[in-house]
Amino acid sequence: SRGAGFCSLTMSGGVRHSVLETYFAPLGNRPNLAVRVNALVESVVMDATRAVGVRLAGGECIEARGVVLCAGALATPVLLRRSGIDRPGIGTGLQDHPSIAITLALQRRQHSAIRIGANVRMSSQKGNADIHVLSLNETDESGMFGALIAGVMRVHSRGEVKYDSITGTGIAMFNQLSDERDKEAMRDVVRFTYALASSQSVSSIAGSLLSDANGTSAQWIGDATDSEIDDWALRQVGAYSHAACSCAMGNSRDDMAVVNERAEVIDYQDLWLCDASILPTLPRANTHLPVVMVANRVSEMLLETLNESR
Ligand SMILES: Cc1cc2nc3c(=O)[nH]c(=O)nc-3n(C[C@H](O)[C@H](O)[C@H](O)COP(=O)(O)OP(=O)(O)OC[C@H]3O[C@@H](n4cnc5c(N)ncnc54)[C@H](O)[C@@H]3O)c2cc1C
Numbered sequence: 001s002r003g004a005g006f007c008s009l010t011m012s013g014g015v016r017h018s019v020l021e022t023y024f025a026p027l028g029n030r031p032n033l034a035v036r037v038n039a040l041v042e043s044v045v046m047d048a049t050r051a052v053g054v055r056l057a058g059g060e061c062i063e064a065r066g067v068v069l070c071a072g073a074l075a076t077p078v079l080l081r082r083s084g085i086d087r088p089g090i091g092t093g094l095q096d097h098p099s100i101a102i103t104l105a106l107q108r109r110q111h112s113a114i115r116i117g118a119n120v121r122m123s124s125q126k127g128n129a130d131i132h133v134l135s136l137n138e139t140d141e142s143g144m145f146g147a148l149i150a151g152v153m154r155v156h157s158r159g160e161v162k163y164d165s166i167t168g169t170g171i172a173m174f175n176q177l178s179d180e181r182d183k184e185a186m187r188d189v190v191r192f193t194y195a196l197a198s199s200q201s202v203s204s205i206a207g208s209l210l211s212d213a214n215g216t217s218a219q220w221i222g223d224a225t226d227s228e229i230d231d232w233a234l235r236q237v238g239a240y241s242h243a244a245c246s247c248a249m250g251n252s253r254d255d256m257a258v259v260n261e262r263a264e265v266i267d268y269q270d271l272w273l274c275d276a277s278i279l280p281t282l283p284r285a286n287t288h289l290p291v292v293m294v295a296n297r298v299s300e301m302l303l304e305t306l307n308e309s310r
Contacts, residue, residue, distance in 0.1 A: 002120075002121065002122040002123065003120075003121050003122075004118060004119065005118065005119060006117070006118050006119075007116045007117065007118065007119050007134070009114070009116070010022075010288070019292065019295075036062075039056055040056060041055070041056060041057075041071070041079065042055050042056060042057045043055050043082045043083040043084075044067050044069065044079065044080075044085070044271065045061055045063075046084060046268075049267065049268045049269055050268070050269040050270050050271075051064070051067040051268065051269070051270045051271035052064065052270070053067070054067060065270065066270035066271070066272065067270065067271050067272070068272045068273070068274050069271070069272070069273050069274070069275075070273070070274045070275040070295075071275065072276060072277065073094065073161075073243040073245065073247075073275065073277040074170070074172050074243050074246070075170075076246065076247055076273060076275055076277040077090045077091035077161045077163065077170060077247055078091075078161060078168075078170035080247065080265070081163040081165070081170070082163075085265060085268060087255075087265070087267065088255050088256060089247065089248060089250075089254075089255065089256035089257055090163075090247055091161040091162065091163055091170065091246055092158070092160050092246070092248075092256060093158050093160070093245045093246060093248050093256070093280075094158060094159040094160050094161055094172060094173070094174060094243065094244075094245060094246045095155050095157070095158055095159070095243075095244055095281070095282040096155070096174050096240055096242050096243050096244070096282070097152060097153055097155060097239075097240040097242050097282065098151070098152045098157070098177055098186060098237045098239075099134075099149050099150065099151040099152075099237070099238055099239070100150050100186070100190060100232075100233055100237055100238070101136075101139075101147040101148070101149050101150075101236075101238075102147065102150065102194060102197050102210070102211060102218050103139065103145055103147050103209070103210040103211075103218075104146040104147060104148065104197065104202065104205070104209060104210075105144065105145060105207050105208045105209070105210060106143075106144050106145060106146060106205055106206055106207065107205060107206065107207045109142070109143040109144055110137060110138065110143055110205075111138070111143055112137040112138060114137065115136055115137050115138060116134065116135075116136060117135040117136065118134075118135050119132055119134050119135075120132060120133040120196070121153075122192065124184065124185040124188035124189065126181070126184060127154055127181075127185055128154075129153075129154075129284060130152065130154035130185055130284060131150070131151065131188060131189035131192070132151050132153050132189070133148050133150055133151070133189065133193050133196060134148070134149040134151060135147070135148055135149075136148075136149060146206070148193050148197050148202075149193075150189040150190050150192070150193040151189065151240060152177075152182050152185045152186050152189060153285065155282045156179035156181045156182050157175050157176055157177060157178040157182050158178075159172065159173040159174040159175035159176075159178075160172075160173055160175075160246070161173075161246050172243065174239055174243075176237045176239070177233060177234055177237055186229070186230075186233050186237075187226055187230070187233075190221065190229050190233065191221070191229075194209075194218065194221040194222060197209050197218070198222070211232065211236075212236060240286075242276075242282065242286060242287040243276065244276035244277065244282050244287055244291075245276075245277070245280065245281065245282055247273055247278055248277075248278065248279070249261065249263065249278045249279070249280055250280060252266050258273070258277075258278070259272070259273050259278050262301050262305070263278060263298045263301065272302065274294065274295055275291060275294070275295075276290075276291045276294070278294065279291075279294070
């Protein structure tokens with residue numbers, strides 16, 4: 001499958017809308033809702049296997065009937081470990097979409113209110129709708145550069161968020177392109193992106209194409225071997241800021257699953273996860289909407305649970 005179009009943006013009235021504006025603003029002032037800003041959670045307070053509150057970095061404890069952790073795929077596993085939650089799957093399975101830029105040095109200064117432009121979605125030789133090219137406007141303040149981002153969207157490589165129990169902190173290792181299937185897909189999308197960047201229409205706005213931040217011409221990609229592309233890709237690959245899958249949802253009998261199908265941390269009580277960490281596999285799409293869907297579904301299930309326990 002192959003297709004192209006403008007990227008859909010979460011906008012209303014020409015202005016980008018955040019989750020905060022979309023979900024919180026309509027709630028207005030409610031006596032049963034308090035939002036604490038700038039409140040860094042240090043750990044979940046546990047009574048044996050039951051979550052009973054959170055401890056803030058300043059030492060303050062907030063008691064609660066239950067805790068829903070949603071600190072994102074990089075911080076949630078660290079918070080769980082720091083709280084003494086012990087499941088082997090915590091932090092494992094981390095994924096992101098590997099991406100590489102071919103930079104367009106533009107002939108004329110460009111200005112665009114929207115950084116993300118169009119998206120081309122297609123299939124690698126062995127995959128199905130598994131790679132894409134994203135166009136970016138204004139990759140720096142000069143307005144003289146843009147980029148075509150080659151992205152692998154069906155990801156097999158997995159890394160981890162490693163926890164250091166001495167410092168109580170975590171380090172994320174994505175291991176991007178460690179799986180041969182991702183490397184192959186990356187070769188295909190790099191070659192396609194280079195062909196697109198060299199096309200007549202793109203050449204009419206881009207004076208030259210660059211393959212790194214040192215200003216190296218990207219011309220070599222035109223007749224590069226597989227191993228030349230692999231070497232370059234391993235040096236240049238970056239994350240897409242779509243970190244996910246570090247506390248995967250799965251069957252309660254699976255040791256590596258962290259939450260069950262109701263997003264409850266397995267073997268613990270009154271503790272739920274609700275963020276990108278619980279996705280078992282990274283979707284073949286940018287992750288904002290999938291995470292919003294997770295939040296909608298988990299909040300419905302929480303409501304059911306609370307109603308049942310009334
Ligand atoms: C720069 C950038 C651009 C992106 N652009 C797009 C895009 O265009 N389209 C798209 O689909 N996706 C995009 N994404 C990805 C998307 O934003 C994420 O996948 C999504 O926000 C993940 O949601 P989450 O709830 O898992 O985590 P987050 O949105 O990261 O939310 C976690 C929250 O927890 C807070 N937190 C962490 N630790 C603690 C703690 N100890 N105490 C208290 N609070 C804590 C964090 O500050 C954060 O507010 C982008 C991501 C980034 C970083």
